[in-house]
Amino acid sequence: xxxxxxxxxxxxxxxxxxxxxxxxxxxxxxxxxxxxxxxxxxxxxxxxxxxxxxxxxxxxxxxxxxxxxxxxxxxxxxxxxxxxxxxxxxxxxxxxxxxxxxxxxxxx
Amino acid sequence: xxxxxxxxxxxxxxxxxxxxxxxxxxxxxxxxxxxxxxxxxxxxxxxxxxxxxxxxxxxxxxxxxxxxxxxxxxxxxxxxxxxxxxxxxxxxxxxxxxxxxxxxxxxxxxxxxxxxxxxxxx
Numbered sequence: 723x724x725x726x727x728x729x730x731x732x733x734x735x736x737x738x739x740x741x742x743x744x745x746x747x748x749x750x751x752x753x754x755x756x757x758x759x760x761x762x763x764x765x766x767x768x769x770x771x772x773x774x775x776x777x778x779x780x781x782x783x784x785x786x787x788x789x790x791x792x793x794x795x796x797x798x799x800x801x802x803x804x805x806x807x808x809x810x811x812x813x814x815x816x817x818x819x820x821x822x823x824x825x826x827x828x829x830x
Numbered sequence: 831x832x833x834x835x836x837x838x839x840x841x842x843x844x845x846x847x848x849x850x851x852x853x854x855x856x857x858x859x860x861x862x863x864x865x866x867x868x869x870x871x872x873x874x875x876x877x878x879x880x881x882x883x884x885x886x887x888x889x890x891x892x893x894x895x896x897x898x899x900x901x902x903x904x905x906x907x908x909x910x911x912x913x914x915x916x917x918x919x920x921x922x923x924x925x926x927x928x929x930x931x932x933x934x935x936x937x938x939x940x941x942x943x944x945x946x947x948x949x950x951x952x
């Protein structure tokens with residue numbers, strides 16, 4: 723089955739740029755979606771189809787996808803961005819949705 | 831305003847059954863695929879099952895296939911998850927989520943419910 727690999731944690735100072743990676747075999751050929759989840763809350767979609775940002779999501783959030791790595795980039799990080807972030811793809815071979823293990827973003 | 835409201839969670843003994851519901855409003859329910867995603871305590875997100883807008887196509891995670899059944903009643907704008915032969919490892923918060931577009935697969939989930947807790951324990 724298809725596997726998505728995320729770093730367990732990423733730390734960044736306020737105002738700096740955070741990059742959260744999502745690794746998978748030839749992930750560049752798939753559509754990658756990203757979700758933000760704060761403690762005790764439901765996930766929120768922050769990037770759809772690699773780089774499409776839903777309405778209401780700050781422009782600071784962006785996504786890219788190429789080769790074996792997809793990346794969620796958060797510019798000018800704010801304290802409110804501290805959360806868990808999950809990547810997701812559809813594996814057409816198995817007809818399964820796959821989530822990455824999640825990355826905890828800590829704002830120092 | 832799109833709203834998804836899960837219900838039906840609770841405490842159940844191993845081997846027992848439970849049916850979750852997700853009441854939807856604020857969008858053309860029958861047009862969009864729907865999905866169940868769960869999250870065990872302190873763990874990450876795990877996809878459980880998805881169903882097309884018509885209900886004619888369903889997908890299941892290997893961990894629940896043969897034990898869980900996803901269905902929908904478009905006349906009632908409600909999504910269901912029938913769970914049987916429950917195990918301790920099924921303990922989780924179960925979320926329902928809506929597909930953002932009318933694609934059959936590959937879509938993202940643009941709205942999520944608040945979740946309902948299922949605890950499997952004796």
